[in-house]
Amino acid sequence: MGSITNPTSIPQSIREASGHLLHLKSSPPSIKVVPRSRGDMRRRVMAPEGRSEPKLIHGEAGYALEDVPLLTDYIPSLPKYPNPLQKNPAYSAVKQNFVNVDDSVAQKIVVHKNSPRGTHFRRAGPREWVYFDSDEVHACVVTCGGLCPGLNTVIRELVCGLSHMYGVTRILGIEGGYKGFYACNTIPLTPKSVNDIHKRGGTILGTSRGGHDTSKIVDSIQDRGINQVYIIGGDGTQKGASVIFEEIKRRGLKVAVVGIPKTIDNDIAVIDKSFGFDTAVEEAQRAINAAHVEAESVENGIGFVKLMGRYSGFIAMFATLASRDVDCCLIPESPFYLEGKGGLFEFIEKRLKENGHMVLVVAEGAGQELISESMRSKDHKDASGNKQLLDIGLWLSEKIKDHFSSKKSKMSINLKYIDPTYMIRAIPSNASDNVYCTLLAHSAIHGAMAGYTGFTVGPVNNRHAYIPFYRVTEEQNKVVISDRMWARLLSSTNQPSFLTEKDIEEANKKEEPPAHKFKEESHHDHHHDVLRVGDNGAADSSNL
Numbered sequence: 001m002g003s004i005t006n007p008t009s010i011p012q013s014i015r016e017a018s019g020h021l022l023h024l025k026s027s028p029p030s031i032k033v034v035p036r037s038r039g040d041m042r043r044r045v046m047a048p049e050g051r052s053e054p055k056l057i058h059g060e061a062g063y064a065l066e067d068v069p070l071l072t073d074y075i076p077s078l079p080k081y082p083n084p085l086q087k088n089p090a091y092s093a094v095k096q097n098f099v100n101v102d103d104s105v106a107q108k109i110v111v112h113k114n115s116p117r118g119t120h121f122r123r124a125g126p127r128e129w130v131y132f133d134s135d136e137v138h139a140c141v142v143t144c145g146g147l148c149p150g151l152n153t154v155i156r157e158l159v160c161g162l163s164h165m166y167g168v169t170r171i172l173g174i175e176g177g178y179k180g181f182y183a184c185n186t187i188p189l190t191p192k193s194v195n196d197i198h199k200r201g202g203t204i205l206g207t208s209r210g211g212h213d214t215s216k217i218v219d220s221i222q223d224r225g226i227n228q229v230y231i232i233g234g235d236g237t238q239k240g241a242s243v244i245f246e247e248i249k250r251r252g253l254k255v256a257v258v259g260i261p262k263t264i265d266n267d268i269a270v271i272d273k274s275f276g277f278d279t280a281v282e283e284a285q286r287a288i289n290a291a292h293v294e295a296e297s298v299e300n301g302i303g304f305v306k307l308m309g310r311y312s313g314f315i316a317m318f319a320t321l322a323s324r325d326v327d328c329c330l331i332p333e334s335p336f337y338l339e340g341k342g343g344l345f346e347f348i349e350k351r352l353k354e355n356g357h358m359v360l361v362v363a364e365g366a367g368q369e370l371i372s373e374s375m376r377s378k379d380h381k382d383a384s385g386n387k388q389l390l391d392i393g394l395w396l397s398e399k400i401k402d403h404f405s406s407k408k409s410k411m412s413i414n415l416k417y418i419d420p421t422y423m424i425r426a427i428p429s430n431a432s433d434n435v436y437c438t439l440l441a442h443s444a445i446h447g448a449m450a451g452y453t454g455f456t457v458g459p460v461n462n463r464h465a466y467i468p469f470y471r472v473t474e475e476q477n478k479v480v481i482s483d484r485m486w487a488r489l490l491s492s493t494n495q496p497s498f499l500t501e502k503d504i505e506e507a508n509k510k511e512e513p514p515a516h517k518f519k520e521e522s523h524h525d526h527h528h529d530v531l532r533v534g535d536n537g538a539a540d541s542s543n544l
């Protein structure tokens with residue numbers, strides 16, 4: 001048995017700092033330094049109205065812990081219990097059952113001799129003491145937003161993990177997303193009922209956009225006596241979870257609110273990558289292969305594939321990098337133009353002359369400004385307030401066809417358009433995503449049992465961590481076109497960047513860190529912050 005420390009015995013400096021921060025009322029400016037005590041530098045970041053103050057603990061050499069709330073922050077005298085994992089046969093041979101209470105995960109792993117240690121998050125994992133007796137737990141699981149491979153695996157692993165690790169018997173599935181709390185049925189979930197759901201795509205609970213009525217949701221949680229809420233969803237869902245946490249805290253309820261990040265677009269900030277992303281990239285290969293076969297079988301064939309990616313072009317970028325058959329990849333983050341020197345039409349003509357065929361991949365959010373210019377369309381939104389995109393695939397296919405069939409062009413082309421967008425997210429998750437989903441679910445459960453709340457769980461540099469909601473909702477994860485990963489794509493496809501000097505300037509400006517981030521970390525390698533897949537984790541762009 002390893003380091004056994006009471007989870008409430010957070011070091012004095014940390015407890016003082018957290019307590020101090022929690023009780024201060026906000027006022028300008030956005031960052032304030034509170035008095036230092038021996039080597040412990042504490043800095044306070046103001047929260048928007050209605051949101052809890054962040055729990056920030058600063059230590060030596062620029063160390064910063066962005067901690068997550070504990071139920072005991074607002075319910076001080078909660079009883080605690082020894083973690084039942086100590087007696088669990090599955091864990092009997094484990095050398096260190098519990099993570100050290102001081103363990104934290106560094107957000108940046110590429111450092112220089114004199115660079116500050118930077119932001120850290122609390123490491124996920126089981127704690128020696130828990131704040132829920134197993135019989136007392138009444139958990140619920142809800143899935144919100146769009147589909148993503150692996151949703152059913154996470155549901156399964158939450159149910160089996162709660163049951164097998166902590167002996168929990170009362171777990172409720174909320175049907176139909178957030179509005180299901182007050183407008184749909186619930187279903188009891190047991191290890192038996194979820195046994196083989198991971199083999200199916202979609203979510204057995206159903207999902208929805210919109211319908212986030214905080215009071216009704218929290219009323220429902222309170223009325224049903226639910227005390228652990230597991231919320232699986234994307235950036236919008238995590239914002240919703242944050243509001244639910246605040247309301248639960250305001251009412252003083254002993255309810256842990258845990259977010260599990262889900263997004264096929266990989267647009268959630270801080271975490272290495274989202275579950276289902278690898279599966280989606282793999283499935284996209286089938287469409288790209290088909291496009292390639294079609295294109296190379298005819299004269300001047302163009303295989304054109306549209307993939308998902310509303311604001312972030314990760315699926316298109318990674319599907320392109322994985323495939324090697326793609327001649328040009330267009331993503332929302334990188335502007336492009338059609339006509340004239342250096343434009344897309346000129347490149348298509350050149351590539352067709354060289355190779356006789358080509359494959360084009362476009363993320364659905366790419367080139368939206370070009371379409372809206374030409375169509376003068378209205379801004380349509382979905383039920384969650386997300387912008388409804390114009391179909392770049394159909395629009396661009398027509399534009400390419402029109403261009404090459406015009407009198408000006410001396411080349412006739414044969415374009416085949418493939419739109420597999422929903423097919424890549426409606427499938428079950430692959431093996432590695434399944435394992436990832438298990439770790440996410442287990443980390444989420446350990447956190448809730450240990451009394452942590454108001455957090456999203458996820459891997460940061462390959463270590464699972466508890467991340468405060470505000471950190472995953474304040475910005476979206478996007479492909480950074482001034483990073484070397486995008487350069488790798490450009491050199492792999494050998495396509496033009498379509499960027500003007502002005503675009504490059506804009507791209508660099510967009511990398512400015514949010515205003516509240518600490519000075520210590522803002523002056524260096526910020527780009528590592530933004531491109532997790534391929535930048536921060538296993539495939540660190542600067543190491544390849």
Ligand SMILES: Nc1ncnc2c1ncn2[C@@H]1O[C@H](COP(=O)(O)OP(=O)(O)OP(=O)(O)O)[C@@H](O)[C@H]1O
Nearest residue numbers: 145146209210212233234235236237239240263384
């Ligand atoms: N700012 C917000 N505050 C409260 N609830 C929100 C907010 N934004 C979104 N939600 C709620 O979260 C749920 C899911 O949001 P959304 O449809 O944007 O999907 P998502 O979670 O971002 O997933 P994805 O985009 O990956 O499909 C919806 O029920 C929506 O009402």
Ligand SMILES: O=P(O)(O)OC[C@H]1O[C@](O)(CO)[C@@H](O)[C@@H]1O
Nearest residue numbers: 146147264265308309310364382
């Ligand atoms: O049609 P739906 O279900 O609203 O989902 C489409 C959107 O969901 C996502 O998969 C995730 O946000 C986007 O890529 C896509 O634009």
Ligand SMILES: [Mg+2]
Nearest residue numbers: 145234235236
């Ligand atoms: Mg979203």
